[in-house]
Each structure stands twice: as structure tokens, then as C-alpha cells.
Amino acid sequence: MKEGILLKGIGGFYFVEANGEIYQCRLRGRFRQEEKEFLPGDRVQFREIAPGQGVIEGILPRKTKLERPAVANVDQVIIVMSLGEPPPDLELLDRLLILSLANGTEPIICWNKADIAKEEFIGLPSLYQGLGYRVLVTSAKTGQGIELLRETLKGHISTFAGPSGVGKSSLLNAIQPGLNLKTGEVSRKMGRGRHTTRQVELLVLKEGGMVADTPGFSRLYLPEMKREELASYFLEMEPYESQCRFHSCLHRTEPDCAVRRAVEKGLIPRHRYEHYLKFLGEVIEAERSY
Structure with missing residues (x-):
């Protein structure tokens, strides 16, 4: 029995990378009957039945699961922002940081276009x-x-996120020429037709690691959470939260709020606090629909 990482599933075939080789696999019958979901990034066990071909016999527990794009076991999100044009969207950045942390992935901020900062x-x-x-x-x-950046991607399953125009494709092409074409080895093997449904594919990096070929987080709604939990996603607020008079302080208008004092003293960036207040309003509004 071999173990590998699912790169892509299409037309009943599942392409699995194991020890530098790509295997074209089918699902074992019981998985088809159960209609079990298999996603790019899933760690699977398969039996080789012929050179380069196999049958998937099992799936290992997922560590993480992103919804859009649908990919499993992503462990880091590269959030790309520009230091030039377009100007950095700090509200979007702070939103993506929350989405990454809430999904159990490590956010890494990549400030691109340093040459024209x-x-x-x-x-x-x-x-x-x-x-x-x-x-x-x-x-x-x-x-x-x-x-x-190459070193950062080694040994990880990553996805890139960020607004258009910041250079995500250019970065991928700089890491490994051709990656920005969004056509990995699986697509070339399959000869994707004009009417094929667009699905996520993991691209294998020559120097190690895998990258989803679709930008992460196409939906930017904040994840479901209690209003008291939001501040924990703003890392710089944590040291001050315990100093607030009220344990349930939301850091808005409550008396003796240590977080607000830290903002006034410049210990917490004001733009981050303003984004916190805006996001808090969204979380409270969403609570009403739960």
C-alpha cells in the first residue's frame, strides 16, 4: 500500500503524487457507493495495480479544509499585498488574516513590488x-x-490570496516558470477540454511543496463566531484583553477598556482597531441569522 497526496480529481480519475511520481487512480467501489468527497490535498492510501495506475483504498484524517477553493490540508496561506500599485488594501489584509487563522492555516504576508515601493x-x-x-x-x-519564498513553500501545501494586480501570478512564475499558466502536469495528462468544469488542482513545486492553482478565499465573509471571539484574531490585542474591567468587554464603549487605552497610546495601530470595530458589526449582524 502506498500513501500520497491527491492533486486533482476529474472524470472519475484521481491523480495522486507519491515520492515524485504521479499515479492515475480510481476509487475503490465502496467509496463510489458512499459518494465520499475527495479533495485536492487529501492524503490517501492506494494500491498500485499497474505502472502509474492505482486504486484508492483509504483516506487519512484532514487537518484543515478550505471551502472556496475546496482543498484539504492547506497549512499556510500566502497573502500578497503590493507596496506600490495597487496600494495595499489593509482592510482586505486584516480580513484575510482572520480567515486564514479561523481555518487553521498560518497566514504569511508577502509584501510584493518592493522595487517600486x-x-x-x-x-x-x-x-x-x-x-x-x-x-x-x-x-x-x-x-x-x-x-x-521558495524555502517558505517547501514541505507545505499553500494557497495564495490577495487582490488582483498585486503580482500573485508573477510571483508563481518567478518561483517556477510556467506555474502562472494554471496548467499543472495533471491538466496536461488529461488534455482538459473546452467544456471541462474548472476545478482546483495542486501544482507540485520542483524544489518541494505544493500550491493550489486557484487563489484562496473567493468568499470574504467572516467565519461564524461569537462576538467575544473576534478580538482573539487581532494578535496585538491579546496582551490587553485581560486588563479590561469586564471579562466580556467588546472594546467599544465599555468603561475602563485596556484595549482602547492601548489604541490611544499608539500601542495598537488605529487602522487595526477601526477594522476590528467594522468586523465586529458584521459578526453581530451575522449572529442574528444563526
Whole structure:
């Protein structure tokens, strides 16, 4: 019995990577009868029945599952923002950070276009690093930070996220020429037709690791949570929450709020606090529909 990672399923075939080889597999009969869901990223057990062919006999427990795109076992999300044009959308960034953490994945902020960074944005990487997030500074054009990004992707299943125009495709192409074409080896094997439904595929990196070929988080609604839980996704608020007078403090208008004091003293970035208040309103509104 072999163990591998499912790259893609299409037309009843499932393509599995194991030890550098790709196997075209079918599902064992009972899985078809159960209509069990198999996703790119699933770790599966399969039996080789001929060179390059196999039958999937089992699936290992998932560590994470993203909904859109539907992919399993992603363990890190590379959130790409531009230091030039388009200007960084910090509200979107903070939203993506929450989505990543809530899905059990590690967010890594990749500040791209360092070669054309605008002066007003130069301090953002160190600001977010100081808040407790992992940060990379890259330029797909000059190659700055690309080797470190490659190292970051090794041994992980990753997805890229971020607004259009920030250079996600250019970064993928800098990491490994051809990745930005969104056609991995599985697609070439299958000869994807014009009417084939678009599905997520994991692309295998030559130097190790896998990347989903579809940007992460096509839906940007905040995950279902209690209003008291939101502050825990703002890493810099944690040291102050325990100092608030009320245990259930939402850090809005409550008296003796240590978080608000920290904002006034400049210990918590004001834009982060303003985003927290906006997101809190969304969470409270969503609670009414649960």
C-alpha cells in the first residue's frame, strides 16, 4: 500500500503524487457507493495495480479544509499585498488574516513590488511583523525575496490570496516558470477540454511543496463566531484583553477598556482597531441569522 497526496480529481480519475511520481487512480467501489468527497490535498492510501495506475483504498484524517477553493490540508496561506500599485488594501489584509487563522492555516504576508515601493508603505512590513505575523518582502521583477519564498513553500501545501494586480501570478512564475499558466502536469495528462468544469488542482513545486492553482478565499465573509471571539484574531490585542474591567468587554464603549487605552497610546495601530470595530458589526449582524 502506498500513501500520497491527491492533486486533482476529474472524470472519475484521481491523480495522486507519491515520492515524485504521479499515479492515475480510481476509487475503490465502496467509496463510489458512499459518494465520499475527495479533495485536492487529501492524503490517501492506494494500491498500485499497474505502472502509474492505482486504486484508492483509504483516506487519512484532514487537518484543515478550505471551502472556496475546496482543498484539504492547506497549512499556510500566502497573502500578497503590493507596496506600490495597487496600494495595499489593509482592510482586505486584516480580513484575510482572520480567515486564514479561523481555518487553521498560518497566514504569511508577502509584501510584493518592493522595487517600486512607495514611501508611505515602506513601514508596513515591519509594522505587521511587530504585530506577530510572518512577513516576506519580495519583488517578482528583481528577484528580491524569491529564494526565501521558495524555502517558505517547501514541505507545505499553500494557497495564495490577495487582490488582483498585486503580482500573485508573477510571483508563481518567478518561483517556477510556467506555474502562472494554471496548467499543472495533471491538466496536461488529461488534455482538459473546452467544456471541462474548472476545478482546483495542486501544482507540485520542483524544489518541494505544493500550491493550489486557484487563489484562496473567493468568499470574504467572516467565519461564524461569537462576538467575544473576534478580538482573539487581532494578535496585538491579546496582551490587553485581560486588563479590561469586564471579562466580556467588546472594546467599544465599555468603561475602563485596556484595549482602547492601548489604541490611544499608539500601542495598537488605529487602522487595526477601526477594522476590528467594522468586523465586529458584521459578526453581530451575522449572529442574528444563526
